[in-house]
Amino acid sequence: MPQTPFDESERRIWAGTAEAYAAGFGGLCAHPVPRLLDAAKVGAGIRLLDVGTGTGAAAKAAGARGARVTAVDAEPGMAAGVARTLPDAAALIAALPQLPFRDGAFGASVGNFVLNHVGRPLAALGELRRVTRPGGRIALTIWAAPGAPGQALLGRALQAAGVTRPPHLPALAAEDDFPRTADGFAGLLRAAGLTDVRCLPLRWDHHATAEEWWRGPAAGVATIGRIVTAQRPEVIERIxxxxxxxxxxxxxxDGRLVLPHAALLASGRVR
Structure with a gap:
């Protein structure tokens, strides 16, 4: 299946950002990991796929539970980082919706915020269903929309500085998108053929210094970071x-930021 313009844009956006992501946004994204693994019923002996592994937070936590973990990421630096830090996990470069595994290879599959970064979410879920054995569970998180106030801070700074999203950054095609609500996310899993679908809202406060929170976009991490670093120096300083x-x-x-965030955790069982 060919990549969409959104997929191609995501590859460019995340290229070379592994270290900067780990130092900033990675801690935020690790928050749902324990509940993500619970939703997939990850325990000792299960063969688990962690797709879009990022810093490897889910892979590490699953390994601590005794799971046999295979972690994949489209960004080579992310996969290499997991290979270095988690020698007991298999780490590969791969991306949804095409994974290099046989049908039913895994007892469970998880993806922590990975669906936010694929151009065809339904096809991605279909691929996860293919590589997960019948009876196994798939669990995923996405950012909720509308989000919590802490999620809007960086975007508000861009807006206040008069900076808008450049037209060359593609959005998800309308026919591939879905409502980022509990009902919308659960409906996507059901459309992919999963049963026993559950979806829970997650809310938490992320704590960081202002310097730590600015470090990610200043280093070009994620879409917002690419927008920031594309500006002239005086505009960056204004932002x-x-x-x-x-x-x-x-x-x-205590002088630290308390940033409310909202996400959704959905899971389902493969027939």
Missing amino acids: RGHFVELSREFTGT
Whole structure:
């Protein structure tokens, strides 16, 4: 299946960002991992696929539960990082919706926020269903829309600086998108042929210093980071100034940011 323009854009956006992602947004994205593994019923002896592994947070936690883990990521630096830090896990470069595994190869599959970065989410789920054995569970997280206030901080700083999303960054095609709500996410899993579908909202506060939170976009991590780093130096400084000002809304008594976030966790069973 050929990549969509959205897929191709995502590959460019994330290229070479493994270390910067781990130092910033990686900690935020690791928060749902325990509940993600619970939803997939990951335990000792199960053969697990962690797709879009990123920093390897889910792979590491699954290994601690005694699972036999295979971790894949489209970004070579992410896969290499997992190979270095988790020698007991198999780490490969691969991307949805085409995975190099036989049918029913895994007892369970998880993807922590990976569906936010694929151009054909339904096809991606179909591929996860293919490589997961009958009776096995698939569990995934996505960011909810609308999001919580902490998720909007960086975007608000861009907007205040007069910076908009450039037209050359493609969005998901309308026919491939789905509502980022509990009903919408659950409906996607059912459309992919999964049964016993469950979807739970997740809310938590992410704690970081303003410097830590700015570090990711300043290094070009994710779409927002690519937008920031594409600006002239004086515009970047203007964005940073608005970010510092807006951050005061989220600053706790200890001087650190308290950033509310909202996600969705959905799981289903392969027939």
